[in-house]
Amino acid sequence: MNAVLAPIGRFLLAPWRGRAWRDLWFVILSSALSLLPLGLIGLPWAFFAPSYLPSILACAFLPLLAAVLLGPQLTTLRRSAYDKIRGAQIPRAPHTARDAASAAAPFSPRMRARLRHPRTWRQACYHLIAGPAANLVGVIAGTMWVCGLICFGWLSAAIAFGPNWKWLSMATSLALWGALVCLVVVYLTPWLVMASVRWDLKFATDLLGPSRAERLARRVTDLTESRAAVVDAADAERRRIERDLHDGAQQRLVSLAMNLGLARATLKDLPEEARTALAEAHEEAKEALGELRNLVRGLHPVVLEDRGLDAALSGIAARSPVPVRLAVDVPRRVPPTVEAVAYFMVSEALANVAKHAQASAARVDVWLDGALLRLSVADDGIGGAEAARGSGLTGLAQRAASVDGRFEIVSPVGGPTTIMVELPCEL
Amino acid sequence: MRTVIAEDSVLLRAGLTKLLETTGFEVAAAVDDAAGLLAAVERHRPELVIADVRMPPTFTDEGIRAALVVRRQWPEVAIMVLSQYVEERYAADLLSTSTTGVGYLLKDRVADVDVFLESLRRVAAGGTALDPEVVAQLLVRRQNTPLDRLTGREREVLGLMAEGRSNAGIAEKLVVSESAVAKHINSIFAKLDLPASEGDHRRVLAVLRFLESASPSV
Incomplete structure (x- = not known):
């Protein structure tokens, strides 16, 4: 039942609801603000004859001049009015470096910059056309509403006091019809007032707020920043884990292996079985140490941060089971994130070579090409690697993409395979 | 043989001290950072220094830098640098002043006690001991x-x-x-x-x- 009654109740209460009256008040204020630039249309006619040609031309020009000269102030005024009366936040256009530069400039370059800025014309479009149009609808509807109420009251009184009431003498049937029409008007116009305010706010949001291009630009900036933050956070996390393992498990394992080694070297008179068990424990501790070392160095090599990519790559090249020739020509340090991505890409590429390529040799080249860090990993294996298959290659492509880099693989069946990567160094 | 140990892990410092003392070395001092190492070398004038690479405060290459200072100020002191990872770049730094009486090994090598002690003696006698891992890195x-x-x-x-x-x-x-x-x-x-x-x-x-x-x- 509520579903049926609620809209009916809303309709019956419409002309008396606070929101409708607040919107009417808003329409009045907003119209007053619209009159600030538009009212200038009448200015020439205060001094010259209506048919005087320059004043006709000026009537179009003056509001436009006001919208350009006072555009930002008008926009600020609108924004705070909407906020205070309607609680509506008109989003702000982004403050760019261009805005900062033109704000600091003297008057005439500032105005020239303003004339060239699309935002000026979007705002003028609101202040001179869209806003006033919505307000006009609102004002007409509001006037009809208020007049409807007054007429309804008057006609009701006329019905009550009979056809010879001294303030209004008319036939009761006519008054009845009139009152009915007034009632219809009173019920319809509040909706129109509220709709006009909605249109007004929509126009304001679209034209006074950031444009689509500005919103997208903003979004790109935000996404770039958040992605960089995610990459950095992952990096920091790896560093933390590396540090924890280095200070904890690794030291303990070294100590354990050393003690086992010492026992093995000094306790010569143990029974054969105990000696064998000791030897096995010792060997296993050493193996665990080696495995842990490879794992931990892969997390975040300190030398990468300390001495850069060139120094860090020797370690992975040397550990590769496939013999690697390494050539690095990176005369300056690139951003740490790029260094880390390049390092892990070489590391993963060489791991792939060892796992799938059946290669007898690999070659890693890293060089700086202007603002691009390029790397290539080539092997003489069986080829046939596809980026679509094999999670290793997908991972490589994703790593490159995480810093807007490019990843390419050439791997015909039968080999050889070459992986090429481009990483931009200015993030 | 008079030795100074610089190692920030308490466990390993104690372990190394024990290992050396049971095998005829004399541990004059065991410190936990580079500044302590330089002070101890100044004071004890050891024949051999064993230093960790990663030590406070930055945990990067303190040990290498301290070793280079020792090389310059007390060229007669032999140095064995130990690390969880060996890096050819650090080896190059270490060997840049002179290639005698210097060693650079993975900490793992400590586990093979006899080989490790032999490396220590060789370095103390003016020889070198480079970890096979470093050599492999240099080869690529x-x-x-x-x-x-x-x-x-x-x-x-x-x-x-x-x-x-x-x-x-x-x-x-x-x-x-x-x-x-x-x-x-x-x-x-x-x-x-x-x-x-x-x-x-x-x-x-x-x-x-x-x-x-x-x-x-x-």
């Missing part, structure tokens, strides 16, 4: 140097020389006769243009060539 970086003229076997021999092995040690590792090793070594000397007159010093020079070829910064 050869670029158009006289080293390219070496055969695979000769490169292997040179790598083992860089690790600090004697001819007998190299022969044992490669399972060849000592005279075959000597032949390879002579061939290496010839290909690297090292004159015959300088005797044992040529070994050091050959190793130095090897290291130089890897890092232009040395």
